[in-house]
Amino acid sequence: MPGKENDARAETILACxxxxxxxxxxxxxxxxxxxxxxxETYLRAWRSLSELHGLSSVQPWMFRILRTVFIDQLRRESxxxxxxxxxxxxxxxxxxxxxxxxxxxxxRRNLDEVFDQEILFAMIELPDEERSALLFQVVGGLSYxxxxxxxxxxxxxxxxRIHRAKRWLRHRLAAYARNYGIMRMTxxxxxxxxxxx
Amino acid sequence: MPKLNCQEAQNLLEAFHDNELDGLxxxxxxxxxxxxxxxxxxxxxxxxxxxxxxxxxxxTPSATQDLRRRILQPTSPKLSPVPRFFxxxxxxxxxxxxxxxxxxxxxxxxxxGTRADVMLFVRDSAxxxxxxxxxxxxxxxxxxxxxxxxxxxxxxxxxxxxxGFKLVGVRCCHINREPVGLLLFEGNGQQLSxxxxxxxxxxxxxxxDATRKGIKLGTCEGRRVAAWAAGxxxxxxxxxxxxxxxxxxxxxxxxxxSQSLKQ
Numbered sequence: 001m002p003g004k005e006n007d008a009r010a011e012t013i014l015a016c017x018x019x020x021x022x023x024x025x026x027x028x029x030x031x032x033x034x035x036x037x038x039x040e041t042y043l044r045a046w047r048s049l050s051e052l053h054g055l056s057s058v059q060p061w062m063f064r065i066l067r068t069v070f071i072d073q074l075r076r077e078s079x080x081x082x083x084x085x086x087x088x089x090x091x092x093x094x095x096x097x098x099x100x101x102x103x104x105x106x107x108r109r110n111l112d113e114v115f116d117q118e119i120l121f122a123m124i125e126l127p128d129e130e131r132s133a134l135l136f137q138v139v140g141g142l143s144y145x146x147x148x149x150x151x152x153x154x155x156x157x158x159x160x161r162i163h164r165a166k167r168w169l170r171h172r173l174a175a176y177a178r179n180y181g182i183m184r185m186t187x188x189x190x191x192x193x194x195x196x197x
Numbered sequence: 198m199p200k201l202n203c204q205e206a207q208n209l210l211e212a213f214h215d216n217e218l219d220g221l222x223x224x225x226x227x228x229x230x231x232x233x234x235x236x237x238x239x240x241x242x243x244x245x246x247x248x249x250x251x252x253x254x255x256x257t258p259s260a261t262q263d264l265r266r267r268i269l270q271p272t273s274p275k276l277s278p279v280p281r282f283f284x285x286x287x288x289x290x291x292x293x294x295x296x297x298x299x300x301x302x303x304x305x306x307x308x309x310g311t312r313a314d315v316m317l318f319v320r321d322s323a324x325x326x327x328x329x330x331x332x333x334x335x336x337x338x339x340x341x342x343x344x345x346x347x348x349x350x351x352x353x354x355x356x357x358x359x360x361g362f363k364l365v366g367v368r369c370c371h372i373n374r375e376p377v378g379l380l381l382f383e384g385n386g387q388q389l390s391x392x393x394x395x396x397x398x399x400x401x402x403x404x405x406d407a408t409r410k411g412i413k414l415g416t417c418e419g420r421r422v423a424a425w426a427a428g429x430x431x432x433x434x435x436x437x438x439x440x441x442x443x444x445x446x447x448x449x450x451x452x453x454x455s456q457s458l459k460q
Binding site: 014017018021022025026031035038039042100112115116119134136137139143144152159163166167171172173174 | 245269309
């Protein structure tokens with residue numbers, strides 16, 4: 001029976017492969033480092049297979065290993081991203097956002113391309129904890145609970161990390177839209193009337 | 198249902214978007230959005246950024262087949278199970294690993310060309326025989342060994358029964374898609390190893406004698422070597438016997454293996 005259990009665990013571990021690689025790619029930003037990261041993650045996982053209890057926690061367990069390996073690599077290479085002052089301020093500040101108006105965009109395709117590029121830059125500036133939580137959710141497809149297991153922190157902490165990360169992205173994209181005049185910064189007139197009423 | 202103010206509603210917008218809210222909170226947020234144009238604007242902007250994140254996820258490349266292979270092949274428990282026995286016996290595990298390496302060297306030697314040097318093959322196998330014979334089945338029963346060879350190698354050679362020696366065990370491996378079996382015998386304080394494979398061992402270079410029956414004889418680092426073919430199965434024996442003693446023994450064995458292949 002232990003052999004069968006190990007087989008089931010191994011199958012579940014292998015099922016995480018794609019999500020792990022894609023998250024690793026976004027964490028590291030390049031293919032070679034992502035491959036190294038995933039390979040080392042699996043090596044450690046195979047070695048520790050007997051420590052894994054229950055199949056429901058396999059995916060968070062794999063992401064936890066991935067994160068540990070990633071942090072180890074950053075420490076070795078001294079490449080931990082440095083916090084940009086704006087991010088620090090933004091993360092500490094309450095929500096003060098005047099969002100652009102998205103209802104009347106003319107060149108939707110162009111806007112999407114511009115934002116998709118800009119959001120990558122904005123993510124690089126995030127602190128590791130916020131960026132990992134966000135990537136595990138968006139790219140890895142983990143739930144809040146699974147991220148809390150992967151990052152070994154309470155679920156409330158995960159929620160606030162993701163909230164801060166997304167708030168930063170909204171702030172950065174709004175600033176971009178404002179600076180380049182690509183979106184209207186005032187609400188539609190009927191909404192203004194609603195608000196006044 | 199609790200009424201939310203703008204700050205409370207905006208704090209819940211992400212969880213609302215991610216479907217992480219319970220039913221009651223979800224309804225509260227929806228109700229607030231229906232009533233509040235400012236928060237609706239925030240909500241539209243949030244959805245815009247979320248859509249960008251979604252595109253980021255969708256545009257993230259998949260892993261290459263090469264990485265998938267690297268991860269799956271060497272470590273998959275289905276492909277390389279480690280028997281509990283070897284885990285419990287570290288020394289034997291080490292010896293087994295050595296045996297596999299030697300068998301790999303032997304198989305590569307055979308695969309690289311039939312004119313490869315038999316001495317290289319024998320030198321490696323001699324080291325293996327000196328190392329207390331790591332086997333994956335300890336048995337003195339030739340039928341049992343035969344069954345193991347059949348199960349593991351995909352063909353069923355006759356297990357030789359050399360006079361004065363007793364079967365100790367059998368080891369099988371598939372390397373470079375080439376099945377190789379190793380039988381180990383002991384008798385009078387001596388060890389005898391017998392390799393069995395499909396590749397033609399008698400075509401190896403480096404033998405210094407041959408009999409009319411086609412038995413090839415050689416010497417490597419003081420150990421005697423004899424090889425012969427039976428059907429499309431090759432046998433190669435390595436021992437500390439004298440040349441004459443080995444020849445007598447092999448002649449006797451060849452007769453029993455000449456009808457070798459029991460497919």
